[in-house]
Amino acid sequence: MAADSSLLPSLVEEYVSGLQDSKSLHTVNVNFPLLLCSSLSLTSSQPHTRARGVQLLSEVLQECYGVFTVAEVEVLISFYENRLKDHHVVIPPVLQGLRALVRDPRNLLLAFQVAKNIIHRGYELGSFTEEMFEVTSCYFPIDFAPPPNDPHGITREELVVTLRDVLVGTPKFAEFLLPLIIEKLDSDVQSAKLDSLQTLTACVTGYEHKDLAEFLGGLWASLRREVFQTASEKIESASLAAVTALTSCLSRSVLKSDSEDSLHSFLELVLKGCKHHLCEPDLKLVWPSAKLLQAACSASNRAGHIITSAVMPLLTEQYHSRTECSHRRTLLEVVQKFMQAVKPRQSSDLFLAFRPSLCSMVFSALVETNASLQITAASVLTLLAQQTGLLLDSDIELAVDHLTRLLLTEDDDRVSLAVVECVGALADVYVRISMFCLNLINVLIMTEVMDQDNNTVASEQSSHHALRQRCMAALAMASTQPSVVLESTPVLLEVLSSAHTGNVSGERGSTGQTASRAVSLFLDGDVSFLPDNSFPSHLQLLKVGILQSQLVCLLMACVCTLPRSVEVPQIDRLLSQLEEMSCTCSHQLSYSSAAKCFAGLVNKRPQGDSLDRLIQGTMARVCSELDSTSSPLRSQAFTLMIWVAKALLLRYHPLITTLTDKLFSLLTDDHLGLLAADGFSLLMTDSVDILNRSCHADVRIMYRQRFFSENSPKLVQGFNAARQGKKKPNYLKALSNIVEKLPKQVQVTELPALLSLLLEALSCPDQGVQLSTLSCLQPVLVDPPPALIQQLEALFSRLLALTSSPSMVSFTSFAVYKYVLPFRARVLRALARPLDDRKRLVRQEAVQARAEWFLLGSPGGR
Secondary structure, three states: OOOOHHHHHHHHHHHHOOOOOOOOOOOOOOOOHHHHHHHHOOOOOOHHHHHHHHHHHHHHHHHHHOOOOOHHHHHHHHHHHHHHHOOOOHHHHHHHHHHOOOOOOOOHHHHHHHHHHHOOOOOOOOOHHHHHHHHHHHHEEEEEEEOOOOOOOOOOOHHHHHHHHHHHOOOOHHHHHHHHHHHHHHOOOHHHHHHHHHHHHHHHOOOOOHHHHHHHHHHHHHHHHHHHHHOOOHHHHHHHHHHHHHHHHHOOOOOOOOOHHHHHHHHHHHHHHHHHHHHHHHHOOOOHHHHHHHHOOOHHHHHHHHHHHHHHHHHHHHHHOOOHHHHHHHHHHHHHHHHHHOOOHHHHHHHHHHHHHHHHHHHHHHHOOEEEEEEEHHHHHHHHOHHEEEEEEOHHHHHHHHHHHHHOOOHHHHHHHHHHHHHHHHHOOOOOOOOHHHHHHHHHHHHHHHOOOOOOOOHHHHHHHHHHHHHHHHHHHHOOOOOHHHHHHHHHHHHHHHHHOOOOOOOOOOOOHHHHHHHHHHHOOOOOOOOOOOOOOOOOOOOOOOOHHOOHHHHHHOOOOOOOOOOOOOHHHHHHHHHHHHOOOOOOOHHHHHHHHHHHHHHHOOOHHHHHHHHHHHHHHHHHHOOOOOOOOOHHHHHHHHHHHHHHHOOOOOOOOHHHHHHHHHHHOOHHHHHHHHHHHHHHHOOOOOOHHHHHOOOOOOOOHHHHHHHHHHHHHHHOOOOOOHHHHHHHHHHHHHOOOOOHHHHHHHHHHHHHHHHHHOOOHHHHHHHHHHHHHHHHHHHHHHHHOOHHHHHHHHHHHOOOOOOOOOOOOOOHHHHHHHHHHHHHHHHHHHOOHHHHHHHHHHHHHHHHHHHHOOOOOO
């Protein structure tokens, strides 16, 4: 219980006289009555009495400093300041009291921030460098733990980070800080170790090799000990990070003829302390040693070459000398970790010299019967495939043979998964993986035929089914290259057709039910109709996510090829989610497929208010994105708009004008202008996968002519109104894209009116504009109209300027050569230049054209 406050004067008197200690006084509520009671001793004429009074006050403040108000603290500070002028025996308890009033963590944080500012703002410390370090480093490492109900919210992490900023703020502290870190790494307190390691990592980023040279031995010994002996993953990770930081710092050193190579010296220590443990794959120190070597290897190219040159031959030798699969797996895993430790751009340089031995290790491991060793080998093969030049064509062929064999013979799911991942890595880089895919396809056909055999027993059918699953998984992973897809798709369709022949009821094969199942799969994640699937129960295939969203192209193929008489279920909900994906997904294939699917469905919707509201709502959203120049979704919005425009153009929908007007306005856009010009080509070109008559799209006759007649005047007007600059050619490109896709008979009729603009387009630096314009002009050259003959000078001036362009073609098909004969000499001189072009095709065209012009006007010529 608290002591009775009525006893306070007597307790104070006993303490001051030395008859009592202060414990009983500590139980009294500290307030200004206590000060009043001790005031007699504080004003005593005897220095020792005053000292005892001040000591009493200071000891009580040490326990209860947090109960005072700001005003009370100010009074106490004023009192203590005055007592600093007192007798020397009073000074120690005065300092004790001042210390009690300032150990609040806010003061410490403020002091660290002041010190940080002094250092980081470049104040010259001079002879006070060591003193500045001492007054701050005495708090390192921070062991502060905030009280449970701390009202100020000061955390240990704040103090740690701020103090670290001070200690690592200048290389001038290196000679003091590095010995302190080495000392603190001997601590038994885990937090102190961790703080020391993180501080070491932070400080060496600003040091030079000369700052570290004296302490490398001690630092390495401490770091090696922490990795070899620690039971804490945090300590191990921090130690490895410090090794990488040290090595990186030493790698930045500039070598001089009279200076020691600090990096080489440090790596010698690392290799001496770790290399021999790699020869002991059955002992526990192999992995700590490997991690330390990998940490140093990953720091720089120079360090990587030194480490790999010393380690890789040893690992190869050890691998081939060992017979136990567990030892071989460990050694191969060490190789794997080395390849993973370095940056991707470093790997090719570091491991190219060891390519034969790496391939030898991998391929020998793939033929082992140990599943773990096979999995590790497949993982290393994946890493080799991801680096340029580490696998030759012969290596790829051998890898294909091994991977095919594993898929066909190994039932272990872990092995199959590793093989499938390896196949994916190979397919991303090597086109020759198509051979592997054809092997898988042949296996699929073979197992399908065998299963259809009535004599096949159930166990064999089950085995064939598992094999098909493995092959299909690998084939799906490999089908990332167009060449692979082109080869695999026809055969897969044949497999599917043979699998369903005579076995599928008419109900199951009906288009309506197929559409219903596809929509329910994509909208609701309903996978119940898929036999033997391993999908999660609630897929979200129309949600933004790169992996699953790519499957929307399958939905497009299913629902956009249906006859218009087949109703797509949940059409409004489906369109809403497709629009959302089109406008928000960042993956180009996904948002493009979603936009095309949306357009394909819109094209077949019945005319009426419902369709009009849908288009107007979509346009409002699209225009909102397009009108915001800072929006990151403008490309997505444009893609949706252009495909919807095509869907409406094909069916003569009245709202097409709204979309084309928006398209015209984008021709002057700084970022989307070229894309808008190319959009006119998309509007006029037949689409092979959607919005065509074979997909039952609503396509009206002569839609191209109608679009041309309605919009070519707008393009001419826009071109004339546009200011000179990079936006003006966009109109020319849009016009040539429209004219190029018109039927030839229409081109001949319409070109004379547009001739001056097309000649202007030939001067456009854009090669796409040049090519499309040349394609437009070719039909009228067979029988040139008077308007073209009158413009021959301008035409030849522009054509001759293109003779050195990649878009050069020969124009020798004028039916009336008498008009072009005067240009013969100029053409021959101009065609002499591309005869020396580095491209064979250009030289070939130039030779052919020049030969034709040589013959022009001769008796045997035209």
